[in-house]
Amino acid sequence: MEKALKRYSPIFVLPTFAAFIIGFIIPFIEGLYLSFCQFTTVSNFKWIGISNYINALKDTSFTDSFKFTVAFAIVSILSINVLGFGLALLLTKGLKGTNIFRTVFFMPNLIGGIVLGYIWQILINCVLSIVGQPLLALNTKAGYWGLIILMCWQQIGYMMIIYIAGLQNVSEDLIEAAKIDGATLKQILWKIKIPMVMPSITICVFLTLTNSFKLFDQNLALTGGDPNHTTEMFALNIYQTFYARAGMQWKGLGQAKAVIFCILVVVISMIQLRATRSKEVQQ
Amino acid sequence: MKNAKRWLALGLATVMTASMLAGCGSKESGSDEGDKGGDGKGSVYYLNFKPEQDEQWQDLAKTYTEETGVDVTVVTAASGEYETTLMSEMGKSSAPTLFQVNGPVGLANWKDYCYDLADSDVYGELTSDSYALEEDGTVYGIGYVIESYGIIVNKTLLEKAGYTVEDIQSFDDLKKVAEDITSRSSELGFAAFTSAGMDGSSDWRYKTHLANLPIYFEYEDEGIASTDAIKGTYLDNYRAMWDLYINNSTCEPSELAAKTGDDSRNEFLAGEAVFFQNGSWEYANLTGDGQFTDDDLAMIPIYFGAGDEANQGLCTGTENYWCVNSQASKDDIQATLDFMNWCVTSETGTKCMAEDMGFVIPFKSAAESQNLFVKEDAEMTEAGKTPVSWNFTTMPSEEWKNGVGQALTAYAADETDANWDAVVSAFVDGWATEYELANQ
Numbered sequence: 001m002e003k004a005l006k007r008y009s010p011i012f013v014l015p016t017f018a019a020f021i022i023g024f025i026i027p028f029i030e031g032l033y034l035s036f037c038q039f040t041t042v043s044n045f046k047w048i049g050i051s052n053y054i055n056a057l058k059d060t061s062f063t064d065s066f067k068f069t070v071a072f073a074i075v076s077i078l079s080i081n082v083l084g085f086g087l088a089l090l091l092t093k094g095l096k097g098t099n100i101f102r103t104v105f106f107m108p109n110l111i112g113g114i115v116l117g118y119i120w121q122i123l124i125n126c127v128l129s130i131v132g133q134p135l136l137a138l139n140t141k142a143g144y145w146g147l148i149i150l151m152c153w154q155q156i157g158y159m160m161i162i163y164i165a166g167l168q169n170v171s172e173d174l175i176e177a178a179k180i181d182g183a184t185l186k187q188i189l190w191k192i193k194i195p196m197v198m199p200s201i202t203i204c205v206f207l208t209l210t211n212s213f214k215l216f217d218q219n220l221a222l223t224g225g226d227p228n229h230t231t232e233m234f235a236l237n238i239y240q241t242f243y244a245r246a247g248m249q250w251k252g253l254g255q256a257k258a259v260i261f262c263i264l265v266v267v268i269s270m271i272q273l274r275a276t277r278s279k280e281v282q283q
Numbered sequence: 284m285k286n287a288k289r290w291l292a293l294g295l296a297t298v299m300t301a302s303m304l305a306g307c308g309s310k311e312s313g314s315d316e317g318d319k320g321g322d323g324k325g326s327v328y329y330l331n332f333k334p335e336q337d338e339q340w341q342d343l344a345k346t347y348t349e350e351t352g353v354d355v356t357v358v359t360a361a362s363g364e365y366e367t368t369l370m371s372e373m374g375k376s377s378a379p380t381l382f383q384v385n386g387p388v389g390l391a392n393w394k395d396y397c398y399d400l401a402d403s404d405v406y407g408e409l410t411s412d413s414y415a416l417e418e419d420g421t422v423y424g425i426g427y428v429i430e431s432y433g434i435i436v437n438k439t440l441l442e443k444a445g446y447t448v449e450d451i452q453s454f455d456d457l458k459k460v461a462e463d464i465t466s467r468s469s470e471l472g473f474a475a476f477t478s479a480g481m482d483g484s485s486d487w488r489y490k491t492h493l494a495n496l497p498i499y500f501e502y503e504d505e506g507i508a509s510t511d512a513i514k515g516t517y518l519d520n521y522r523a524m525w526d527l528y529i530n531n532s533t534c535e536p537s538e539l540a541a542k543t544g545d546d547s548r549n550e551f552l553a554g555e556a557v558f559f560q561n562g563s564w565e566y567a568n569l570t571g572d573g574q575f576t577d578d579d580l581a582m583i584p585i586y587f588g589a590g591d592e593a594n595q596g597l598c599t600g601t602e603n604y605w606c607v608n609s610q611a612s613k614d615d616i617q618a619t620l621d622f623m624n625w626c627v628t629s630e631t632g633t634k635c636m637a638e639d640m641g642f643v644i645p646f647k648s649a650a651e652s653q654n655l656f657v658k659e660d661a662e663m664t665e666a667g668k669t670p671v672s673w674n675f676t677t678m679p680s681e682e683w684k685n686g687v688g689q690a691l692t693a694y695a696a697d698e699t700d701a702n703w704d705a706v707v708s709a710f711v712d713g714w715a716t717e718y719e720l721a722n723q
Contacts, residue, residue, distance in 0.1 A: 040395065044395075135537070135696070246389055
C-alpha cells in the first residue's frame with residue numbers, strides 16, 4: 001500500500017502544488033522582476049535596473065522602520081513567550097477552572113488585527129488623556145508600548161496552547177524519577193520540562209518572530225505610523241511607499257523594499273530555527 | 284480490488300485538480316465580463332470616487348443602459364481607498380474606462396493612461412476651460428463637479444448668542460464673536476466651533492482645506508498658480524485661525540488628536556457649536572432626516588485677515604477630474620465619451636447629477652442644484668465677491684499634508700512657539716523637499 005501511495009504521490013501533490021505555483025511562486029517571481037522596474041500598474045513596466053534598491057537603502061524612513069521593528073520584535077518575542085509559557089505551566093497544574101481560563105486566554109486570538117487595533121487605540125487614548133499625556137497620534141513611546149501590549153494580549157493565548165500541548169507530552173515518569181532523586185521544582189523546570197518542550201519553543205519563537213516582523217494590521221489600526229512615521233513598522237512602510245505616494249518612481253521602490261523585507265525575514269527566521277533546533281533533545 | 288483502489292485514487296486526484304482549475308477558470312471568465320457583447324458598441328466601466336453618491340450612479344447607469352443598450356458598470360471604491368483600488372483595477376484586462384484623479388499631483392500617477400479629451404464633445408460642454416486639467420496642450424481630465432467650502436453657521440444658535448451672519452464680515456469680527464461665545468459658553472450651553480478633529484477622517488479639513496488659504500493668498504501676491512517652494516507669507520494668519528478654532532471649541536485642544544469627522548458633525552447636529560468648517564458636500568448630511576432646514580444654515584467665507592476681506596467669497600473649485608483610460612479599446616473609449624456627454628447634457632443625466640447627487644456641474648446644460656451652500660456661493664459670486672480658488676491640488680504630495688497635519692496636532696496639544704515653528708517648517712521646508720521628491 002505504502003509503495004503504491006509513494007508511486008502516486010505526484011498526483012496527490014498536484015492540486016496543492018499547482019495552487020502554490022499560481023498563488024505564490026508566479027506572483028513572487030513577478031514581484032521580484034517588478035522590483036527592478038518602474039511601473040504604475042503591474043502589467044505595464046519599464047526596466048530600470050537596481051536603482052530602486054539603491055533608493056530603498058538610502059531612504060531613512062525605511063531604515064528607521066527597520067530599527068523600530070527590531071526593537072519591537074525583541075521585546076515582544078521575549079514577553080509573549082515568557083508569559084505564554086508561564087500561563088501554560090499554571091494551567092497544566094490541574095487547577096480548578098483550567099478549561100475556562102484556557103478558553104479566556106485564547107479568545108483575543110479570534111479577533112482580527114484591525115478590530116483589535118482600534119479597540120486598543122480607544123482604550124489607550126482614554127488612559128493617556130486621564131493621566132494627561134499626549135495621545136497616541138503624538139506619542140511614540142505610548143505607540144511602541146501600546147503595540148507590545150496589544151500583541152501580547154493577542155498572542156499569549158495562542159502560544160500558551162502550543163506550550164500546554166508540549167508540557168502535557170513530558171512524561172510523568174521522568175518527573176517522578178527526578179523527584180525521587182531529590183530534584184527541586186526549579187531543577188525540574190530547567191533540566192527536564194524546558195529541554196523536553198524545546199520543539200514547542202522552536203515553533204513559538206518562530207511564530208512570534210515572523211509575526212513581529214510582518215506585523216501590519218495592528219500597526220495600521222493602532223498608530224498608523226504616527227507621529228511622523230516614528231511608529232511605522234517594516235510592512236507599513238512598504239505599504240505607505242507603494243500606495244500613499246503619487247508618481248512613477250514609488251511603486252518600484254516599494255517593490256524593492258518588499259523584496260529586501262522578504263529576504264531579511266527568511267534569513268532571520270532561518271538563523272533562529274537553526275539555533276533553537278540544535279537545543280532540541282530526543283525523547 | 285487493488286486496481287479499483289488505484290483507479291479510485293486517480294479519479295479523486297483528477298477531480299480535485301479539475302475542480303481547482305474550474306475554480307480558477309470561472310474567476311477569469313468573471314473578470315472578462317466587461318467586454319461582453321462584442322457588438323461594436325463598447326462598454327463603460329466607471330470607477331467612482333464618491334461613496335456618498337454610489338446609489339445614484341448605479342441608478343443612472345441602469346437608466347443609460349435601458350435607453351441606449353450600452354453596458355455601464357459603476358464600481359465605487361471605499362472611502363480613502365481610491366488610489367489602491369484604481370491601481371489594482373487598472374492592471375486587469377478589463378480595466379476601468381472612466382476614472383478619476385484629484386488634480387495635477389494625482390495625475391502624475393496616471394498621465395500615461397489618460398486619453399486626450401481635447402476633441403471630445405464633453406470638453407466642449409464645459410462652461411470654462413479652467414475646469415479642465417490641461418498640461419502642454421493635452422486635456423487629461425475634466426472637472427465634473429464644483430464644490431465650495433467655508434464655515435457652516437448654525438444661524439439659530441448664532442442669534443441666541445446675539446449675533447447675525449451679517450455681523451461677521453472679517454476675521455476680526457469672527458474672532459470677536461467666537462471669543463464672546465466662548466466667554467459665555469456655560470451660560471449659552473454651546474461652544475463657538477465644533478472640534479477640529481485631527482483624526483485621519485477629519486484632518487483634511489485643516490491640513491488641506493484650511494491650508495489652502497495661506498497658499499491662495501501667497502499665489503495671489505506672487506501672481507503664480509503653483510510653485511516649487513512656498514514662502515509661507517501668510518502662516519501667521521494660519522496660526523491665528525487655528526488658534527481661534529482650537530481655543531473656542533467643544534473640547535480641550537489636547538484631545539483633538541483622536542477626534543473624528545463624525546464627532547465634529549454630530550456636535551454640530553446636536554447644537555453644541557455654532558461654526559463648523561466644511562463644504563457643500565455636507566449639505567445632505569446636515570439636512571437629511573429633518574435635522575436642519577435651509578433657514579437654520581448659512582455658509583460664510585473663511586475670513587483670514589488677509590487680502591480684501593469685504594469681497595472674499597467661499598472657497599470654490601474642484602478636485603474631481605474625469606479621465607478616460609487611453610489603454611481601453613476604441614469602442615470602449617467611444618462608449619465612455621458618449622456616456623460622459625449624456626450625463627452632462629441629457630435631461631435625465633443633468634437632473635440626476637443636480638438633484639439626486641446634489642452636484643453643481645460646470646457644464647452648459649447643467650440643471651440647477653437645490654444645495655443651499657451652492658446657491659449661496661452663486662449669490663456671493665453674483666454680488667461681486669471673488670471666490671477663493673482651490674490651490675491645494677498643487678500641494679506637492681500626501682506626505683506633505685500629513686507632515687503639516689502632524690505638526691498642527693502637536694501644536695494643538697501644546698501651543699508653544701517652538702511647536703508652531705515645527706508647523707512652519709513642515710509647511711515651508713516640507714514643501715521644498717516633497718516637491719523635489721515628487722518631481723525627480
